[in-house]
Amino acid sequence: MKAARDRRASRWDDHRRTRRAELTDAAVAAIRRHGAGVGMDDVAAAAGTSKTVVYRHFADRTALYLAVCERVAQVLLGQVRAAMDGAAGPRAGAAAAIAAYLRLIEHDPEVYRFVAHRPLVERAPGADPLADLVSLIGDQVADVIAEHLARVGADPEPAVAWGHGVVGMVRAAADNWIARPTGTTKDELADHLTALAWTGLSGVVGRTEEETP
Structure with a gap:
């Protein structure tokens, strides 16, 4: 029985x-x-x-909101991981991650707005799913940077700060892009952000390599 x-x-x-x-x-x-x-x-x-x-x-509207966020997170994180895994080198990896993030926003702008603005949630839930998602992507980017630093014999410790800094920049720019469109295309924005991110990363990575005995 x-x-x-x-x-x-x-x-x-x-x-x-x-x-x-x-x-x-x-x-x-x-x-x-x-x-x-x-x-x-x-x-x-x-x-x-x-x-x-x-x-x-x-149980309530917040539970449904979180379920949608989880679905978006699974899709986006999978796309970012696949893009970075198929990239040749750290710059290509950064470009691929940025492009994947913007591609989802362009393909599903209302879904992204829903996740970012939380219209079904009367009070902010205990955690911000979008922030959690961005944090996961930051970890992925940090891993790529750390692997590059290790290959050149440099200290990988700064990789976490650099990875999350880059992803935070991309999120802020993407939020502004979707909220206040100026005619900039996804590919143009991806190029702008990649150029800015890689200029900063290549500068600090290069300095780190020079300081390595």
Whole structure:
């Protein structure tokens, strides 16, 4: 009897995970259709159900918001990692990471605004998912810089500060780009940011190499 109950519980858990994923997909579709100011009625309509059913799977609006953030984070982090892994050298890696970040914003501007502006959340949640995501990307960039420093025999300790500094710069520029468009294209902005980031990185990396005995 216990084994039968365990199997039923497992099937129910699988069903809930599947349904949550479907409702998260519906939320993303509603955001794309209605914009970042989407409401729960819009999400329920996109899912072909009622708000009561949505709340059955998400405790509140913040829970649904966080689920969408997690989905965006998975996609963006995967794209950044793939772009950097396929790059030839640290400059190409920085350029690839910047391009991947901007590409998602250009492809899904309303989804990005939704994540950044938190329209479904009445009060700020305990953590900022976008900041957490940017921090993860900063770790990836820092790893690439540290590997380069290690290869040239330099101290990799500054890599964390440099990696997170570059990613923070990109986020600020990207937020401004989407909030106050000036006609600058994604590729132009990526080139500008790569040039600025690499000028700074190449200068400090070069100095670090010179100081290495």
